[in-house]
Amino acid sequence: MPGDQRHIEIMDTTLRDGEQTSGVSFSPTEKLTIAQLLLTEVKVNRIEIASARVSEGEFEAVKAITKWAKSNGFLNQVEVLTFVDGDVSIQWMQQAGAKVMNLLTKGSLNHLTHQLKKKPEQHFAEIADVIKLARKKGIEVNVYLEDWSNGMRHSKEYVFQYLDFIQKMPVKRIMLPDTLGILTPAEVTEYISAIVQRYPGLHFDFHAHNDYDLGTANVLEGVKAGAHGIHLTINGMGERAGNAPLASAIAVMNDFVPEVKTSVVEASLYRVSKLVETFSGFRIPVNKPVVGENVFTQTAGIHADGDKKNKLYFSDLMPERFGRTRRYALGKTSGKANIENNLAQLGIQLSEPDLKKVTQRIIELGDKKEVVTQADLPYIISDVIDSRNITEKVRIENYVLTHSKNLRPSVTVEISINGELYEEHSQGDGQYDAFVNALKKVYKRMKKELPILTDYAVRIPPGGKSDALCETVITWSYNGKEFKTRGLDSDQTVSAIKATQKMLNLI
């Protein structure tokens, strides 16, 4: 099969249709960076970078991209959307250094009649004039049939009349947009097959929109039905619900249509998605196939267990293909296998009893809706192992901490020492200070001094992803010696109280 595979041209329109995502605007430098990445690393065949006449900023962006593209041999892969407006768009493109136009024409009688208020013959004559002018200036022409999908549904004769006309014109590609994202996969098959069979010598691109969440499915059917090129955007950005997403569409073509191939490098897709997310401010949903944060994370313990046993929950959609790695979530449903997988990734081995304790701690945190990450694990382990060596003769049983405006924080604490219960109340400069003052009162009743706190350090596990844990490490001085205790909790004061209880058990 590989030798006979049909090559599908990939045209990325992130910088034109993708920028039509509400609220998104790329700067010229961002556009240039994305354009360079798409052509040199992702290796799409063509990019559509702007609509003509839009703004000064857009003009600057096109100029910068065409300048770079020219000196790197990509100029014929850089396209600009233009209008049937005599020579206005042509001049704009020429001044910006662009060489390929995607001429926006009408693909449905409805649009032609009610928007342009023209007859087909008049429209065709104006299109012909623009095409001839562009060709004279050395510009390559592709044509869009805007609203083509409605055209096929409701005015097929018009679409065929248009195609009969355009096949005689010097255009390179005919681009068939499902402008409103209304087509079903079955219709895509029917309409594209009909057109490809009727006009065998012509090149047809299919441009899907995602209004019914059928963008990728429609691309799949379009390619199977014989489309020669596909328009896609990074992260599925685009007008309204967006276009078909590049990463998903490439994975689908690679896995489900063996008779076709593309030049796109799968391993670059995640990187370019993240870059576009940053530049556009358009967040990738965590469950977005291929590029979403969660899509290669197994959460259920049974899945992690199955992965260890003959990779039972693996599919062809392996994260490594896209420069990603499989992760195992830590939380109340994660179970022992998830934890073991994370430990293995960190190169840590634990005894069975310690593993049980760590698991128990993660379940407790998960129950509190805390997100535990792999970076938290060493902290949890050291906390669990730390507690193992301490016999609990002192327990902080209950406490109430208050914090209010213009009043000093106060604490009521109930503590058991060798099975006997003590209660005290105190105030302090902060909640923890009030807590220590209450403890001092308890120990004074027992004629005992508490160690002096000499250092108090708070840190969160590195990585910045976890909201689960905070570690407090307190240094104490007692009888001329220094020692440290640590406490781990999602609440900072509670983590300090846990560190203090450990200290009380050590003196």
Ligand SMILES: CC(C)C(=O)C(=O)O
């Ligand atoms: C502007 C046109 C080409 C478009 O994006 C569409 O019809 O979907």
